[in-house]
Amino acid sequence: MPAMLSSTKTRAALRASARTSLDVLLVLVMAAAALWLLGQMWSVVWPLVVGLLLTTLTWPLARFLRGHGWPPALAAATVTVLFLLVAAGVVALIAVPVAAQSGELTDGVTEGIHQVRQWAAGPPLNIGDDQIDKAADAAVARLQDSAGTVVTAAVTGLSTVVDGLVTAVLALFLMFFFLKDGPRFLPWLSRQLPGRLATDIPVVAARGWDTLSAFVRSQAFVGLLDAVCIGLGLWALGVPLVLPLAVLTFVSAFVPIVGALFAGAVAVLIALVFNGVTDALIALAIIVVVQQLEGNVFQPMIQSRGLGLHAAVILLAVTLGGSLAGIVGSLLAVPVAALIGVVWNYLREQLSTPAHEPETDEQHTDGAVPA
Known part of the structure; x- marks a missing residue:
């Protein structure tokens, strides 16, 4: 005979699920309100x-x-x-x-443009000079028609x-x-906060500071690794301006995604202008390989050790931050995820019951945490 569902247990489970859903909904509403307030204060934040x-x-x-x-x-x-x-x-x-x-760079760029036009004029494209001139005239006419948009974009950029x-x-x-x-700051903050907050907030702030320091150190190490590997590859190809390109690669490592794309594009352009198409393609391959290893292997591994986050969490955080807030979101995704981890670990420490101290019925009922 199959077992029958208990109506009492079913109603209790539904009530517990409803209370949990309501609690989660309230937390999400508070988080959304906090994010909205943060956006309103972004010029200061x-x-x-x-x-x-x-x-x-x-x-x-x-x-x-x-x-x-x-x-x-x-x-x-x-x-x-x-x-x-x-x-x-x-x-x-x-x-x-x-x-x-x-x-020399200007002459190289001019020569590079001339080579591209010669290549485009041959098979398989077979684009003649008259077609290029027509395309240029059309581009100029379109630019003149959209002068207002260009001015607006320039003002926005300024x-x-x-x-x-x-x-x-x-x-x-x-x-x-x-x-x-x-x-x-932390002693002052402790004096301003009442009761338990005078202890909890400074402890979380101190741990958050250590986490931010670990993030900056790991990002600097990743940037240095990127700059050395790409710089050695460009040096082996005989590309000029290797030292400025390596420095640019290191600095751009602090700006996720866009920084790497910008530094890589500059390096490939220099290689194309001074060394030709073959070396430019080799330089592009070196940069792509190094950046893929850095973004998918080295950076998650290094930051996961320093920040206490799994490498997959870091990859997901950067992806989510970039989709929500663009470059700024990508830049702040990892430290924000690490700070959330700090708060979560501290809450777990405070809410967990020590092994030698059994949980009482009163603690189980009202969730009180001893001071």
Whole structure:
């Protein structure tokens, strides 16, 4: 005789499922409200995030100086100035060699365009000069017709550049204050929060700081690995401007997806202009292989060890962040996922019952956590 379903147990299960669904729905609504509020405050939040990331990169030197008796303000100012000098040096390391070979680069680009036109004129395309001229005239006419759109795009681009400069300046000022007053922040925060929050929030903030530091270190290591491998490949091909290209590859590693595409395109263009099509294709193959290994093997492995996240979680986080918020989402996806992991692990620690302490009926009923 088949067993009959218990109506009492069924109703209890449905009630439990309904309560759980309602709790999950409330959490999702609160998360959506928090994200909306974050979007409204993004002009302030973004410089804050950049300042924190820069601080994690420069804090070891500031901590060293403070440990050797330097006043906090002097140590922070020194590190900030050194950071600006290093940033200017990186720009000069890229710009000066390129400017020195600008004439040869221009001639190479012109010759490359001429070679492409000759190749297009032959089989299998057989595109004549008259067809190219017609296409160019059509492009010019279309550009003239859409002059308003072009002006709008230019204004938007100028606004984006201005916003980027304002963000950079604010981030530098915030970095200075974080370096100067950072160690006093958690004690101050503990004094402002009531009850249990005075302990929980500072602990989570300290662990989050360690996680951000691990993210920046792992990203710098991945960028260095990328720059060395691609730089050696370009050097073996005899491509000029190897050092600026390697530096550009390292710097662009901090901007996911777009940074790698930009650095790779520049390297392939230089190889095409100076070495020809064959070396350009070889350079493209080297860059694609290195970037695929870096993005799918080295970066997830390195970051999973430093951040305590599985490599698959990192890949999924970058994909989701890019689909939701583009470049910024890709940049912040991994540290955000790591910070969520920090909060989740801390909650598990606080809500779990020690092995030697059996769970009481009162704890099971109201979910109270002992202070």
